[in-house]
Amino acid sequence: MTTSVTPDADVIGKRSEHLYFALRNPKVVIGLTIVIGLLLLGVIGPFFLNNDPNEYIGPKSEGPSGDFWLGTTYFGQDVFSQFVHGLRSSYLVGGLGAVIAFAIGLSVGFTAGYRGGIVDELLNMLTNVVLVLPALAVLIVISSYLEVRGVVSQGIIIGLFSWPWVARAVRAQSFTLRNRDYVDLAKLTGKRAPQIIIKEIMPNMASYLLMSVILLFGGAILFAAMLDFIGLGPTNAVSLGTMMQQSMAWSALHLGLWWWFVPPGVAITAIVGSLYITNVGLDEVFNPKLREM
Amino acid sequence: MLELENVWKSYRVGSLGSKRLTAVRDVSFTIAPGEVLSVVGESGSGKTTIGKMVLQLISVSKGTIRLNGQDITAARHAQRKEYYRRVQGVFQDPFSSYNPIFKADRVLETVRESFFPGTSRSEWGDKVERTLLSVGLDPTAVRGKYPHQLSGGQLQRMLIARALLLDIEVLVADEIISMLDASTRIDVLNLLGDLKERGLGVLFVTHDLSLANYISERVIIMRHGAVVEMGATGKVFGDPRHPYSRNLLASVPQLHRKWADAPDELEELEPDGDRELAPPALTQVDEDHWAAAGS
Ligand SMILES: Nc1ncnc2c1ncn2[C@@H]1O[C@H](COP(=O)(O)OP(=O)(O)OP(=O)(O)O)[C@@H](O)[C@H]1O
Ligand SMILES: [Mg+2]
Numbered sequence: 306m307t308t309s310v311t312p313d314a315d316v317i318g319k320r321s322e323h324l325y326f327a328l329r330n331p332k333v334v335i336g337l338t339i340v341i342g343l344l345l346l347g348v349i350g351p352f353f354l355n356n357d358p359n360e361y362i363g364p365k366s367e368g369p370s371g372d373f374w375l376g377t378t379y380f381g382q383d384v385f386s387q388f389v390h391g392l393r394s395s396y397l398v399g400g401l402g403a404v405i406a407f408a409i410g411l412s413v414g415f416t417a418g419y420r421g422g423i424v425d426e427l428l429n430m431l432t433n434v435v436l437v438l439p440a441l442a443v444l445i446v447i448s449s450y451l452e453v454r455g456v457v458s459q460g461i462i463i464g465l466f467s468w469p470w471v472a473r474a475v476r477a478q479s480f481t482l483r484n485r486d487y488v489d490l491a492k493l494t495g496k497r498a499p500q501i502i503i504k505e506i507m508p509n510m511a512s513y514l515l516m517s518v519i520l521l522f523g524g525a526i527l528f529a530a531m532l533d534f535i536g537l538g539p540t541n542a543v544s545l546g547t548m549m550q551q552s553m554a555w556s557a558l559h560l561g562l563w564w565w566f567v568p569p570g571v572a573i574t575a576i577v578g579s580l581y582i583t584n585v586g587l588d589e590v591f592n593p594k595l596r597e598m
Numbered sequence: 599m600l601e602l603e604n605v606w607k608s609y610r611v612g613s614l615g616s617k618r619l620t621a622v623r624d625v626s627f628t629i630a631p632g633e634v635l636s637v638v639g640e641s642g643s644g645k646t647t648i649g650k651m652v653l654q655l656i657s658v659s660k661g662t663i664r665l666n667g668q669d670i671t672a673a674r675h676a677q678r679k680e681y682y683r684r685v686q687g688v689f690q691d692p693f694s695s696y697n698p699i700f701k702a703d704r705v706l707e708t709v710r711e712s713f714f715p716g717t718s719r720s721e722w723g724d725k726v727e728r729t730l731l732s733v734g735l736d737p738t739a740v741r742g743k744y745p746h747q748l749s750g751g752q753l754q755r756m757l758i759a760r761a762l763l764l765d766i767e768v769l770v771a772d773e774i775i776s777m778l779d780a781s782t783r784i785d786v787l788n789l790l791g792d793l794k795e796r797g798l799g800v801l802f803v804t805h806d807l808s809l810a811n812y813i814s815e816r817v818i819i820m821r822h823g824a825v826v827e828m829g830a831t832g833k834v835f836g837d838p839r840h841p842y843s844r845n846l847l848a849s850v851p852q853l854h855r856k857w858a859d860a861p862d863e864l865e866e867l868e869p870d871g872d873r874e875l876a877p878p879a880l881t882q883v884d885e886d887h888w889a890a891a892g893s
Contacts, residue, residue: 422610426613485694485697486689486690486691486694486695487694487695487696487697487705489650489653489655489687489689490689490695490705490757490760491708493653493655493686493687494712494713495675495678495682495712495713496708496712505697508697508699508700509697509698509699
């Protein structure tokens with residue numbers, strides 16, 4: 306290797322190289338645009354709209370119009386207002402579930418993988434137990450016992466059940482990485498285990514961790530929608546899933562009120578689908594072999 | 599200076615640590631300032647395990663390791679960090695010793711972070727420059743480069759420089775030149791020679807008997823986790839008393855001998871027995887020359 310010919314290309318470093326390719330990868334750009342666009346709608350939208358999306362403010366069962374962009378429900382509620390608030394709830398559930406699952410998954414995975422031995426075996430047992438628990442059944446039981454179900458409690462519950470696969474993957478990766486000599490060298494420099502995990506091991510898995518957060522996020526949104534749809538959604542807020550559930554409960558399909566159930570369904574599909582597309586794109590960015598030149 | 603006394607190491611293997619594998623059995627030796635001690639022996643004989651115990655990367659199962667009379671095996675984190683000011687290591691694979699996503703000279707910077715947080719950048723820069731020059735590296739050629747942009751020899755020298763930034767007394771060098779090509783090898787080996795001139799003690803782990811012969815004052819031959827013979831290099835290699843040592847020396851390829859010239863018959867050796875038992879005791883056969891019984 307010639308060392309002095311291409312100094313600039315190498316000084317840029319791998320991180321900015323990844324950013325460079327990410328911003329030029331159509332999958333990443335399209336996926337992120339959709340996800341962020343809907344996020345902005347959910348975050349900013351409610352400030353310009355009716356505070357209570359369940360208020361009966363218009364004519365019943367009206368199609369989309371200039372006043373009500375997505376029409377009204379069977380009871381005369383503004384579908385667009387519900388949709389925007391629902392987006393906000395879905396993102397909140399997804400974000401909360403992803404953050405909690407990620408935090409637990411990382412802690413368990415790194416502790417098990419880095420410490421090894423008996424600690425590892427115990428944590429691995431715990432991981433496997435949570436992994437094979439019929440999460441849906443447990444969630445149904447917990448959810449139905451909660452007096453008031455909110456978006457936050459739903460996010461927390463989902464987070465508490467979706468970490469095992471992250472923990473397993475992180476454990477497997479740190480298992481190999483901890484045997485690298487640079488980990489020993491960091492110990493010889495007087496570094497403690499948490500510093501070594503954060504400064505030596507985690508940066509080597511950064512791409513993987515980013516992709517797991519994205520998958521957790523999409524998974525939590527989907528899971529929440531499913532709970533909502535079977536009637537275990539938040540009782541004090543509107544979400545995309547409860548919109549679907551309400552519209553089905555009042556036979557929107559038969560009555561031809563397509564504007565009631567199509568937008569939330571499309572939005573859930575678009576968010577989750579875009580997250581997956583982003584992930585595939587990121588995979589190409591991080592694995593140059595998959596990159597289309 | 600560095601002293602191992604009846605050191606044992608058993609690894610826990612199997613589920614829930616149910617089985618034990620004894621990798622090092624009752625090993626005792628000392629390293630004096632300005633001395634290179636070579637540890638040779640077959641693969642799996644426990645050489646790396648000894649080095650890692652000296653570096654306190656793994657715990658000692660039984661026995662003690664002392665530096666200048668002070669037991670270092672039970673040290674707490676702060677004491678261990680002080681120990682690392684005086685004892686450092688360099689490993690076999692230069693490419694695994696560097697985190698591939700960071701620049702190579704980060705290994706020098708982390709030494710400043712950890713051990714010399716008060717030193718100013720310019721002062722530190724001067725020190726790094728002097729140290730790099732002293733291991734035969736051109737600072738401008740190696741600073742700011744990623745590990746894959748440097749050669750194995752440059753990387754190993756930079757690791758030695760890293761150790762020298764601290765005022766070390768003992769360097770553990772575990773097969774540090776086995777991945778280098780022949781010409782770079784001799785340079786790094788001569789660098790070790792300079793270090794011992796400066797009064798460092800070096801624990802030199804190697805497969806290569808001729809390297810051990812070239813560089814070291816004293817040598818230890820290991821088999822199945824135990825020492826079979828040790829002493830002054832000239833005596834052990836010139837007059838090997840243990841059958842294993844004789845086989846080892848007979849199997850060194852010679853420059854002027856072809857395979858077809860039929861090597862000497864190798865002697866029968868005892869098979870690996872119960873590793874929990876104490877190995878055959880060493881008896882002194884000459885001044886500074888010990889061999890295990892059964893020879
Ligand atoms: N972390 C570990 N857990 C369990 N057993 C281990 C571990 N590390 C080493 N061993 C075992 O201990 C024994 C000695 O290993 P060690 O690495 O010290 O040998 P070595 O003399 O350095 O060999 P080589 O010349 O191949 O480097 C081997 O049988 C090995 O399988
Ligand atoms: Mg070894």
